[in-house]
Amino acid sequence: MQSLLALLRGELVHGIPEPEWIAALALAEQENLLPWAAKCLNAAGPWGAHLTERLREVRRNAQISAFLWSSNLKSTLAEFDSHGIPVIALKGPSLAERLYGDVALRNYDDLDLLVRRGDVARTETLLTALGFVPAGRPHDYERQWRRGGILFEVHHDVENPLAFDFGIAGAWLRAQAAEFHGVPVHLLAPADELLFLCLHSVRHRFQRLRHIMDLVLALRAWGESANQPAHRSGAADRLMAIGARMAGRLDPRVVFPDPASLSVRDRQALDALADQLWQERLRAPCAALDWHAKHQFYLALETRPASRGLARLRHGRILFTRLIDADFAFAARFHLRRSWQVWLLRPIRLLLKAGRAAPLPG
Numbered sequence: 192m193q194s195l196l197a198l199l200r201g202e203l204v205h206g207i208p209e210p211e212w213i214a215a216l217a218l219a220e221q222e223n224l225l226p227w228a229a230k231c232l233n234a235a236g237p238w239g240a241h242l243t244e245r246l247r248e249v250r251r252n253a254q255i256s257a258f259l260w261s262s263n264l265k266s267t268l269a270e271f272d273s274h275g276i277p278v279i280a281l282k283g284p285s286l287a288e289r290l291y292g293d294v295a296l297r298n299y300d301d302l303d304l305l306v307r308r309g310d311v312a313r314t315e316t317l318l319t320a321l322g323f324v325p326a327g328r329p330h331d332y333e334r335q336w337r338r339g340g341i342l343f344e345v346h347h348d349v350e351n352p353l354a355f356d357f358g359i360a361g362a363w364l365r366a367q368a369a370e371f372h373g374v375p376v377h378l379l380a381p382a383d384e385l386l387f388l389c390l391h392s393v394r395h396r397f398q399r400l401r402h403i404m405d406l407v408l409a410l411r412a413w414g415e416s417a418n419q420p421a422h423r424s425g426a427a428d429r430l431m432a433i434g435a436r437m438a439g440r441l442d443p444r445v446v447f448p449d450p451a452s453l454s455v456r457d458r459q460a461l462d463a464l465a466d467q468l469w470q471e472r473l474r475a476p477c478a479a480l481d482w483h484a485k486h487q488f489y490l491a492l493e494t495r496p497a498s499r500g501l502a503r504l505r506h507g508r509i510l511f512t513r514l515i516d517a518d519f520a521f522a523a524r525f526h527l528r529r530s531w532q533v534w535l536l537r538p539i540r541l542l543l544k545a546g547r548a549a550p551l552p553g
Contacts, residue, residue, distance in 0.1 A: 388435030436465035
C-alpha cells in the first residue's frame with residue numbers, strides 16, 4: 192500500500208524491487224485504479240521485461256474496455272439527442288477524459304445518466320427500443336438498465352432528497368452544454384460536479400482509492416470554482432469538507448479551504464472521521480455496503496446532535512416508506528413475491544436485521 196500511495200502521489204522511489212511493483216499493481220486493481228497506477232509506473236521506467244509486459248497488458252486491456260464503454264455511451268447519447276431528451280453524463284468516460292486525460296485511464300462498472308423527472312417515461316421507452324431491459328426494480332432516484340454486458344444507471348436525481356437534497360432543479364439550470372466524442376451532452380457545472388463526486392464517495396464510504404483519486408483530480412481541476420458557492424447548504428459543506436480531507440490524505444498537496452459555516456467542533460469531528468476512514472483504507476477495501484450501512488454513514492457526517500436527530504427522522508421516513516431488493520429477497524425465501532406480501536414481511540426483516548446490526552464506529 193505504501194508503494195502504491197507513493198506512486199499515486201508522484202513520489203516514486205527507485206530501488207524498490209519489481210516484485211513489489213507487481214504486488215502494488217494487484218492492489219491497484221482491487222482499488223479500481225489499475226490503469227492509472229500502470230500509467231504512473233510506466234512513466235517512471237524503464238523497467239525489466241516482466242514488469243514492462245505487465246504494464247503493456249494493463250494498457251491493452253484498458254483500451255479495449257474503454258472503447259466498449261465509450262462507444263456505448265456515445266451511441267446512446269446520440270439517440271437521446273435525436274429524440275430531444277436532454278441528458279447529463281455523470282462520471283464515466285466523460286469524467287475520465289476531462290480529469291484523467293484519457294478514457295482508458297479509469298475503470299467502469301456502469302454508465303450513469305441524469306434526465307429530468309418529466310423525461311423518465313420517454314427515456315424508458317427509448318431504452319426499451321434500443322434493446323435495454325430493466326435490471327431490477329426502480330430505486331429512489333434511479334433505475335438500472337442492461338444490454339449485454341453494458342449497465343446503465345438512469346437517474347432523475349442523484350440521491351433521495353430526504354437523505355441529501357442535491358437541489359437537482361438548480362443543478363439543471365447551471366448545467367453546461369458540451370460534447371462527448373462529437374455528440375451533444377450536458378455536464379454539471381464544476382461546483383455541482385465536485386459536490387456530486389463527494390456525495391458519490393460518501394455514499395460508498397470511500398470504499399476504494401479510486402473514489403479518492405477522482406476527488407484529488409477534481410479538486411486540482413475545479414477547486415477554485417467550487418469554493419463555497421452560494422447555493423451550497425450546510426449538509427453540502429460537510430460533504431465537501433470530508434471529501435477534501437480524504438483527498439488531502441491521498442495527496443497532501445491538495446488544499447481546499449473549509450467552508451465558513453463549519454465550526455471548530457465540526458472540523459474536529461470531520462478530522463477524526465477522516466482519520467478513521469483513511470486508516471481503514473490503508474488496511475483493506477471496506478466490505479460491500481448495504482442500504483442501511485450507507486445511510487448510517489450519512490448520519491456520521493452530522494456533526495451536531497440536533498442535526499443528527501433530525502437526520503435520523505428523515506432516514507427513518509425513507510426506511511419505512513420504501514421497499515428495497517432485500518425486502519423482496521427476504522419474502523422470496525417464503526415463496527411470496529407480491530408487493531403487499533413483501534410489505535407484511537418487511538417489519539420482520541427489519542427487526543431481524545436490527546438484532547444483528549453492529550453500531551457504527553464514531
